[in-house]
Amino acid sequence: MSRDSSEEPSDVQRHLQEVMRVTKINDLLRLFISLFLFEICISNIRSRTATGREDYGYSYQFADGRMVHISDQLSLRNALLTHCDRLSNKFLPYLKESLNQRSIVSAVSHLSDGVVRVMLKNDVTVRKARVKTKSNYLNVIVGTKSKPSLRSQFSPSEDAIRIILDGDKRNVTFDFDCFESALGHTLHSLTKDWLEIAFAVYISDICVRRNPDLSRRLHILIPVRHLGTWSKVTTQLERTVSILARDNVRIHFVKKRGKCDPISLLESSPNENECVCLLSGGLDSAAGAAFILEKGLKPLFVSYSPGGILTTIQTGLLAGLAQEKDTTLRRLTVPWQARRTGAYGLVKQKDSLLYQHLRSFFYLSLATAAAVESRCSDVYICENGPTAINPLIAESHVNTRTVHPLFLDYYQTLVRSIFAIPITIRNPFLYKTKGQLSRYLVNRKLTSLIPLTNSCFYYYGIKPYAQQHFDIKDYAGKHDGDCLPCIIRRVSLHYANVPDGYDDYLTDVFNLFDSPVFRTLPDRSLQTLVRIADLLRFAQYLSNLHPHELITHFPDLFPYAQGIDYDKLTEMYRRYSKEILDCFRSKSSQELRHVFGAVLNPDVSHVSV
Known part of the structure; x- marks a missing residue:
C-alpha cells in the first residue's frame, strides 16, 4: 500500500532511519545471526511440548500443562540471547568469508565449516552437560521402599510424601472390593494398575504444596504390575495429567509384585446399549442421567466419594431419578479415605487457587475402569459447555479443566493406548448452557430432581x-x-x-x-x-x-x-x-x-x- 510522499515520517520511522545511519554492516549481520539462532532455540523448545514440557516461547502460558513463572521464562530467554550473541560473534567471520566467495560451492563450504566448528561443537558440550546433571527427583513415593534403597536410581526429596496403598502401614483406604462386588468378578491386573495410578495422582494433587507462584513439581514413583505397558505410555500419561493441573509432572514406574493377567483377557466385543455414566450429584449430571435413559441406553452410574454429605446427595439424586423413571438403576460408588495423623499421615495442602484440579482425572479413571471391565465402549461425563471449557473470565480467576475438550482428547488417546480398546469419552452437552440443561429437566417434568442436586x-x-x-x-x-x-x-x-x-x-x-x-x-x-x-x-x-x-x-x-x-x-x-x-x-x-x-x-x- 503506497504512502503519500508529502506525509511526514513517524517518530518510529525517524528513529529507525537514524539507527540505520550509524549501524555498521557487521553489527547488522551479527544481530541477524543472533536473532535467527534465538528463534531456532525457541522453536526447538516449543516443539518439546509434544512430550508435556513447558513452553518458554510465550510470555505466559497455560496451554500445555505446567504453569511457568514469568521470571523463570525471562531468565532462560535472556540466557539464550546471551548464548546466541556469543555464537553469532564466532560465526560471523565464516559468514563474511562465504559472502566473498565467487562460487556457490565455495560459499556453502565456508558456511558448513562454520556450522561444524561453532554450532555442532557447542551442541555436543551442551548435551554432555545435560546428561551429567540429569537427576530423577522424587517428591511422591508410592509404597514403603526406603529412601536409601532408592538413591541408586532416584533423588527422593527429604519431605517426599508417602502413599501406602496396602499392608499394615497403609495411610489410605482405596480397595477394589466395591468394583468387584458391583461387577461380579475380579478385576484384571492392568485395571488395578490403572486405578492405583489414578488414585496416587489424585492424592499427590491434594497433598503436595505449591510454590508461592503456584508452580509445582509432581514427580511420582509408582509400582505397577505391567511395567512394560506403562513404560510405553509414560509420556502420554504425564502430558494428560499436566494439562489439568499445570504441573511439571514426571512419573517413574517400578515393578510391583503380583499376578499379571494376560492382556488378551480384556479383548471382547462391546456390550450393545450399555454405557458408563459419571454421576457427581450436580445439576448437569442429573440432566445427563435423564438424557442417557431417554436414549434407551443401559447405564452403570459411577460416583466417587470420601463420605459425608456428598454421598447423601448422590444417593438421593439417583433414588429420585429412579422413582421418576419407575425403574431400577445400577450404581457403583467408590469410597476412599486418607489418614491424616500418625506415621505417614497425609496432610492436605493449604488453600490454593489451584486445588484439586486433578480430581476429574481420578473421577474419569473410575468410570474408565468400570467400562473396561464391563466391556462398554462409551463413557459419559456430562458438563455444560461454558463450564467444560471454563475460559478465564478475568485475571483474578484460575480456571479448572475438568471436562475440557483438549483434556478429554488426550485422555481418550491415553486410554486406548493402554487397554487397546476403542473406548470413547463423550460429553453430549458441550454446546449447551446450564440454562438449557435446566430447561431440559423442566420440559421433561423432572423439576423435582433439581432440589436434589448440588x-x-x-x-x-x-x-x-x-x-x-x-x-x-x-x-x-x-x-x-x-x-x-x-x-x-x-x-x-x-x-x-x-x-x-x-x-x-x-x-x-x-x-x-x-x-x-x-x-x-x-x-x-x-x-x-x-x-x-x-x-x-x-x-x-x-x-x-x-x-x-x-x-x-x-x-x-x-x-x-x-x-x-x-x-x-x-x-x-x-x-x-x-x-x-x-x-x-x-x-x-x-x-x-x-x-x-x-x-x-x-x-x-x-x-x-
Missing part, C-alpha cells in the same frame, strides 16, 4: 457457616449462594423459569446489600461483588464483540481439539451471555443495579477495552 463449592461447610453467620441451626440447604457455581445455577434456573422458592441459598446475590454477611463479612462481600463484576463484564464482552475480537481477548474460548465446531461454540457463548445479562437485569435490586448500571442498563452496548 452446585456449591462449599457444600461440605454449609451447616456451620449458616449457624455462625446467619444464626440458622440445622440448615437443610446445600448452597451458600455467593460462590460462582451458585451464581451460575441461579442464572440457569431463571432461564428455565424455575420459581425462586424452589431452591435454597444462604446469600441472595441479587440483593447482596441486604444480606447479613454484607456487614459482618465485608471481605467476603467484596469478593462476591468482584465476582459479579467479572461475570457481567465477561458476559458483555461475549454479547458485543465479534468472534475475531473474542479470540484476541479470550484465546481459551475456542480450544483446539478434535471435532470442535467453532460456529456452535460461538452460538453457545452468545446464549450464555444473554442468560447472564437477562437474569441480572431482571432480578437485581435497585442498589445492585446502581453499582452495575453500566452493564445492567439494557441500552448500553458499548464495551470499553
Whole structure:
C-alpha cells in the first residue's frame, strides 16, 4: 500500500532511519545471526511440548500443562540471547568469508565449516552437560521402599510424601472390593494398575504444596504390575495429567509384585446399549442421567466419594431419578479415605487457587475402569459447555479443566493406548448452557430432581457457616449462594423459569446489600461483588464483540481439539451471555443495579477495552 510522499515520517520511522545511519554492516549481520539462532532455540523448545514440557516461547502460558513463572521464562530467554550473541560473534567471520566467495560451492563450504566448528561443537558440550546433571527427583513415593534403597536410581526429596496403598502401614483406604462386588468378578491386573495410578495422582494433587507462584513439581514413583505397558505410555500419561493441573509432572514406574493377567483377557466385543455414566450429584449430571435413559441406553452410574454429605446427595439424586423413571438403576460408588495423623499421615495442602484440579482425572479413571471391565465402549461425563471449557473470565480467576475438550482428547488417546480398546469419552452437552440443561429437566417434568442436586463449592461447610453467620441451626440447604457455581445455577434456573422458592441459598446475590454477611463479612462481600463484576463484564464482552475480537481477548474460548465446531461454540457463548445479562437485569435490586448500571442498563452496548 503506497504512502503519500508529502506525509511526514513517524517518530518510529525517524528513529529507525537514524539507527540505520550509524549501524555498521557487521553489527547488522551479527544481530541477524543472533536473532535467527534465538528463534531456532525457541522453536526447538516449543516443539518439546509434544512430550508435556513447558513452553518458554510465550510470555505466559497455560496451554500445555505446567504453569511457568514469568521470571523463570525471562531468565532462560535472556540466557539464550546471551548464548546466541556469543555464537553469532564466532560465526560471523565464516559468514563474511562465504559472502566473498565467487562460487556457490565455495560459499556453502565456508558456511558448513562454520556450522561444524561453532554450532555442532557447542551442541555436543551442551548435551554432555545435560546428561551429567540429569537427576530423577522424587517428591511422591508410592509404597514403603526406603529412601536409601532408592538413591541408586532416584533423588527422593527429604519431605517426599508417602502413599501406602496396602499392608499394615497403609495411610489410605482405596480397595477394589466395591468394583468387584458391583461387577461380579475380579478385576484384571492392568485395571488395578490403572486405578492405583489414578488414585496416587489424585492424592499427590491434594497433598503436595505449591510454590508461592503456584508452580509445582509432581514427580511420582509408582509400582505397577505391567511395567512394560506403562513404560510405553509414560509420556502420554504425564502430558494428560499436566494439562489439568499445570504441573511439571514426571512419573517413574517400578515393578510391583503380583499376578499379571494376560492382556488378551480384556479383548471382547462391546456390550450393545450399555454405557458408563459419571454421576457427581450436580445439576448437569442429573440432566445427563435423564438424557442417557431417554436414549434407551443401559447405564452403570459411577460416583466417587470420601463420605459425608456428598454421598447423601448422590444417593438421593439417583433414588429420585429412579422413582421418576419407575425403574431400577445400577450404581457403583467408590469410597476412599486418607489418614491424616500418625506415621505417614497425609496432610492436605493449604488453600490454593489451584486445588484439586486433578480430581476429574481420578473421577474419569473410575468410570474408565468400570467400562473396561464391563466391556462398554462409551463413557459419559456430562458438563455444560461454558463450564467444560471454563475460559478465564478475568485475571483474578484460575480456571479448572475438568471436562475440557483438549483434556478429554488426550485422555481418550491415553486410554486406548493402554487397554487397546476403542473406548470413547463423550460429553453430549458441550454446546449447551446450564440454562438449557435446566430447561431440559423442566420440559421433561423432572423439576423435582433439581432440589436434589448440588452446585456449591462449599457444600461440605454449609451447616456451620449458616449457624455462625446467619444464626440458622440445622440448615437443610446445600448452597451458600455467593460462590460462582451458585451464581451460575441461579442464572440457569431463571432461564428455565424455575420459581425462586424452589431452591435454597444462604446469600441472595441479587440483593447482596441486604444480606447479613454484607456487614459482618465485608471481605467476603467484596469478593462476591468482584465476582459479579467479572461475570457481567465477561458476559458483555461475549454479547458485543465479534468472534475475531473474542479470540484476541479470550484465546481459551475456542480450544483446539478434535471435532470442535467453532460456529456452535460461538452460538453457545452468545446464549450464555444473554442468560447472564437477562437474569441480572431482571432480578437485581435497585442498589445492585446502581453499582452495575453500566452493564445492567439494557441500552448500553458499548464495551470499553
